[in-house]
Amino acid sequence: MGIIEYARTSIKENWSLFRRSRMGLLGLAILAFFAFLALLAPIPRLIDDMYHPMVGVDPEISYSTPPSLRHPMGTDFMGRDLLSQFLSGAQIAFAVGITAAVISVLIGTAIGLTSGYYGGKVDALLMRLADIVLVLPGLPFIIVIAAALGKMSIWIIVLLIALLGWPGVARVIRAQTLSLRERPFVEAARVAGAGDRRILLHHLAPNVLPLTFLYAALGVSGAILTEASLSFIGLGDPSVVSWGMMLQWAFTTGHTFRAPYWILPPGLAISLLSLSFYLVGRALEEIINPRLREP
């Protein structure tokens, strides 16, 4: 009777409803397509060293070239293969987006549950903290931190995105917990001898799980955009090839208007992938919201 099992039954129950949402299915299809690309990312460098997205350079090319047989998506300004960079970008987008969203949703859910369940001083303190983080301007704040730290690692970026993302989740989960804890099944659990821990983990957490899923999906979308923005303005992790990084290289080497084969794929991919998570999130919301109202 663990939380994993609840997740499994909840997914099974909701899939039939999800299937009816066309936008949700479209989102899921785009998402699956990029996930497939991300899985392909390690392959090019196995074929030939020059296809390594970061350090591989075609020995015969030293400027940006349009798509060819050797380089299906062209090369960048120093002869690196754009296709392998693009695939690596997909991998990074998933890693950054999902990790940041999962961390922030976990923090937000834990804080929302605690705050809503215990109320009183604990609640006041945690919600003040959430307010403070909520009013921090996200991107400028990360830029200041990045400037202070010098060069960024991708995991610091993920952590910063996650630490800024939890308050919204915490507020919604708290509101949900406030109404759940008044439901008679909570009192029934107490009659059976359940303590706070059991009530929180077994009775309240599974009932906020659908909301948690929804926020995770929406969070991924935001995190992908934030990482892309950071990389584009030159504050990304220089040891990692992300889509934002590809755009930045094109921009700083003056290829923005000369090499559409270079800037279009990562630009479109960023928009499409974050859109896809957003669509999936919205479809989930449509499933969850009418159900939240019913007892």
Place this chain on the structure above:
Amino acid sequence: MALITTENLRKVFPVRKRLFGGQEYVTAVDDVSFKIHRREVFGLVGESGSGKTTCGRLLLRLLEPTSGSIYYDGVDITKLTGRELLSFRRRVQMIFQNPYESLNPRFTVYDSVAEPLIIQRIADGEERRRRVIEALERVRLTPAESLLRRYPHELSGGQRQRVAIARALVTEPDFVVADEPVSMLDVSIRAGILNLMLDLRDDLDLTMLFITHDLAVARYMCDRIAVMHKGRIVELGSKEDVIENPQHPYTRALLSSVPRLHSLSKT
């Protein structure tokens, strides 16, 4: 000897603060003293808001009394903590008014009925499963195996209340508070649940606090009846005395508002 004795029990709730001036209070239970004997069904009747549920919650230590004491088997339960409180919880149980709300919607029937056993560490593995099935059979939900993996929304109201009763009785408690256990149910299935509770009382030697606003149900179920009005007990006696020969004007008013007092007879 009485199983439960309350002395001068009071519960005051703080309610919203006024804009100017101080805090407002509601006295939900006001200076209530009574005894409940072993194997007795003790009725608590009264209109909505008279303090019946609050009284039941106090007896189970779901609320702390503002003042007064409660003795359970000679022990003052208002002072219990930790392990003593947990073993007290094992001996007392509650059946709630609304079976649609008192079962966790994400728990299967098995999860709900097994939960008290898990918390109290009474039985595990096959033994736990056996006890759950036994409890379901005791409330006449058969075949029990086929219900174990069902969720509350897949059950009828009567079935849910039976599951709730099975859950309450699975730890073999001595004392059960039943808070309007049939008022949310269809009239056609009420008698079935009430008879079940009386049978279980006999089989398991239960003592019961039976809360209701329906005097016909109280007369059918209870040995003695206490009438509550605005937090106080205004009349207490055997059901014959209270219903055939009411002393307090409030009891008379309550009785005159019940047209069909004789419609429910023992089967």
